[in-house]
Amino acid sequence: MPEEQIYDIAVVGCGPAGLSAALNGQIRRKKVIILGSEFCSPKLHSSPKVDNYLGFGDITGEELRQKFLKHIESVGLSINRARVTGIYPGESGFTLQSQDVSYRARTVVLATGVSTVKPIDNEIELLGRGVSYCATCDGPLFEGKRVAVLAYNQEALDEANFLSEIAAEVTVIPLLKEENETNEVIQNPKIKVIEDVPKAITGENWATGVALEKQQLEVDGIFVIRDAILPDQLVSGLEVAPDGIKVNRDLATNIEGIFAAGDCTGQPYQLSKAVGEGQVAALNAVKYVDTKHGAS
Amino acid sequence: MPEEQIYDIAVVGCGPAGLSAALNGQIRRKKVIILGSEFCSPKLHSSPKVDNYLGFGDITGEELRQKFLKHIESVGLSINRARVTGIYPGESGFTLQSQDVSYRARTVVLATGVSTVKPIDNEIELLGRGVSYCATCDGPLFEGKRVAVLAYNQEALDEANFLSEIAAEVTVIPLLKEENETNEVIQNPKIKVIEDVPKAITGENWATGVALEKQQLEVDGIFVIRDAILPDQLVSGLEVAPDGIKVNRDLATNIEGIFAAGDCTGQPYQLSKAVGEGQVAALNAVKYVDTKHGAS
Numbered sequence: 001m002p003e004e005q006i007y008d009i010a011v012v013g014c015g016p017a018g019l020s021a022a023l024n025g026q027i028r029r030k031k032v033i034i035l036g037s038e039f040c041s042p043k044l045h046s047s048p049k050v051d052n053y054l055g056f057g058d059i060t061g062e063e064l065r066q067k068f069l070k071h072i073e074s075v076g077l078s079i080n081r082a083r084v085t086g087i088y089p090g091e092s093g094f095t096l097q098s099q100d101v102s103y104r105a106r107t108v109v110l111a112t113g114v115s116t117v118k119p120i121d122n123e124i125e126l127l128g129r130g131v132s133y134c135a136t137c138d139g140p141l142f143e144g145k146r147v148a149v150l151a152y153n154q155e156a157l158d159e160a161n162f163l164s165e166i167a168a169e170v171t172v173i174p175l176l177k178e179e180n181e182t183n184e185v186i187q188n189p190k191i192k193v194i195e196d197v198p199k200a201i202t203g204e205n206w207a208t209g210v211a212l213e214k215q216q217l218e219v220d221g222i223f224v225i226r227d228a229i230l231p232d233q234l235v236s237g238l239e240v241a242p243d244g245i246k247v248n249r250d251l252a253t254n255i256e257g258i259f260a261a262g263d264c265t266g267q268p269y270q271l272s273k274a275v276g277e278g279q280v281a282a283l284n285a286v287k288y289v290d291t292k293h294g295a296s
Numbered sequence: 297m298p299e300e301q302i303y304d305i306a307v308v309g310c311g312p313a314g315l316s317a318a319l320n321g322q323i324r325r326k327k328v329i330i331l332g333s334e335f336c337s338p339k340l341h342s343s344p345k346v347d348n349y350l351g352f353g354d355i356t357g358e359e360l361r362q363k364f365l366k367h368i369e370s371v372g373l374s375i376n377r378a379r380v381t382g383i384y385p386g387e388s389g390f391t392l393q394s395q396d397v398s399y400r401a402r403t404v405v406l407a408t409g410v411s412t413v414k415p416i417d418n419e420i421e422l423l424g425r426g427v428s429y430c431a432t433c434d435g436p437l438f439e440g441k442r443v444a445v446l447a448y449n450q451e452a453l454d455e456a457n458f459l460s461e462i463a464a465e466v467t468v469i470p471l472l473k474e475e476n477e478t479n480e481v482i483q484n485p486k487i488k489v490i491e492d493v494p495k496a497i498t499g500e501n502w503a504t505g506v507a508l509e510k511q512q513l514e515v516d517g518i519f520v521i522r523d524a525i526l527p528d529q530l531v532s533g534l535e536v537a538p539d540g541i542k543v544n545r546d547l548a549t550n551i552e553g554i555f556a557a558g559d560c561t562g563q564p565y566q567l568s569k570a571v572g573e574g575q576v577a578a579l580n581a582v583k584y585v586d587t588k589h590g591a592s
Contacts, residue, residue, distance in 0.1 A: 055349070
């Protein structure tokens with residue numbers, strides 16, 4: 001069920017950069033939506049002490065995180081729990097696809113943080129050609145077929161359950177860190193679980209299987225479900241340097257209307273830098289909306 | 297009396313960008329000096345409300361300014377009241393010249409804010425050729441000669457008094473906003489006061505006078521004493537765009553070892569941007585010191 005509302009600014013991510021971007025967009029009276037993960041900024045949460053964010057001497061990361069969330073709430077913003085799997089340009093802005101809802105926005109601020117994710121061999125090359133990041137979006141393409149789910153998080157197991165209603169055969173390779181999280185999948189009789197480590201997606205122009213450490217798995221489609229999606233996989237054609245998304249001093253990316261802020265734009269991975277970039281990205285997004293669509 | 301101590305980082309300016317830079321340099325265990333003006337951030341002081349600095353919802357500018365200063369003190373930093381009039385590269389870093397003390401530092405972070413100062417005609421062209429920003433530095437060159445002082449602040453009047461001990465003739469053109477501040481000068485019998493508005497410095501290759509609105513003043517030297525000095529007048533050869541000092545994503549300027557942060561690097565003139573840039577500039581200055589001079 002796609003939403004028809006058009007936001008001025010969609011902020012992807014709810015760490016310090018994302019929250020600062022949303023705050024500044026909202027204060028400038030733009031219609032802002034935050035698309036965030038289950039938990040905003042695990043990195044901040046786990047910092048025992050933050051001493052270099054000007055104005056707060058000697059505070060724990062968690063205390064600061066609470067202040068950030070409270071500040072966001074105080075201006076009337078809330079965080080929509082949504083894992084964005086793809087961002088697509090359209091006539092009047094962008095469509096942001098998440099698991100089961102799509103959002104429309106005139107501009108996007110990417111604040112996805114640092115991703116330590118390394119795609120497996122051939123994953124990027126075959127993305128959209130048998131490899132997908134979103135079961136809800138692409139599941140129906142595999143009706144009656146065999147699919148594999150590379151399950152890096154809990155949500156992947158829900159996705160596997162969903163796929164089991166469509167596909168003829170679902171094989172889950174659980175790659176979660178917590179062993180006990182896999183129980184739910186194992187109890188579904190339509191899902192086969194293989195404990196192994198994926199090395200590569202196989203196939204020339206279309207994915208035909210997964211090369212696991214101990215065996216070769218032949219399937220028609222592969223769903224890779226992780227918390228983090230690399231920015232250039234999120235947005236087709238986005239320029240990315242080894243250190244992060246390429247941005248200019250306005251925090252504009254190479255794609256008109258898409259800005260980026262925080263750790264995802266490269267080092268230093270620091271709080272003040274993230275908050276400052278979130279602000280600059282938002283203000284330039286505001287300017288872009290006003291120029292392109294008329295001041296509101 | 298020049299100081300012989302060499303600092304790792306000299307921060308010029310004590311607004312949010314400068315304080316954030318100093319804080320981050322200090323936390324990284326570098327020897328930091330802040331060269332600030334009489335009053336740190338009049339702009340923040342006069343903001344009735346700041347609502348877009350993440351973590352502090354609904355706070356006055358003055359409250360935030362106090363928190364910033366307290367944070368700086370809590371890490372053992374203090375602000376040296378010094379108006380830097382010139383920065384000169386040398387063998388092992390830079391010399392920063394202020395009214396009566398010079399400082400040495402391996403790197404410099406410029407955080408001088410937005411300057412609304414407009415130099416008068418020919419001022420920049422003849423700077424160092426009869427035009428000076430520092431009486432203590434250049435006064436002795438004009439022994440027994442005629443000098444004019446364009447006095448934009450209270451300090452300029454002290455400079456005029458000092459010059460009256462060296463020069464044969466001192467003419468002050470008071471350009472202060474507060475009328476009563478000029479009293480002290482008028483009481484000095486060696487100083488002549490002309491109430492007029494300077495339009496241009498005259499002279500071809502060397503300053504020979506000041507074109508005032510109502511008359512022409514012939515002198516051998518002209519001292520222009522303002523609170524703000526434009527960055528490219530502070531540092532010879534510094535690249536400046538119409539909007540501010542040219543910096544890259546590392547906040548490095550075109551001069552190796554000199555970084556810039558905050559309003560002086562251009563729009564948006566915003567607090568979070570300034571604090572973030574201060575951090576990035578400082579961390580890159582730290583990196584530069586470690587690479588160039590060995591980690592401390």
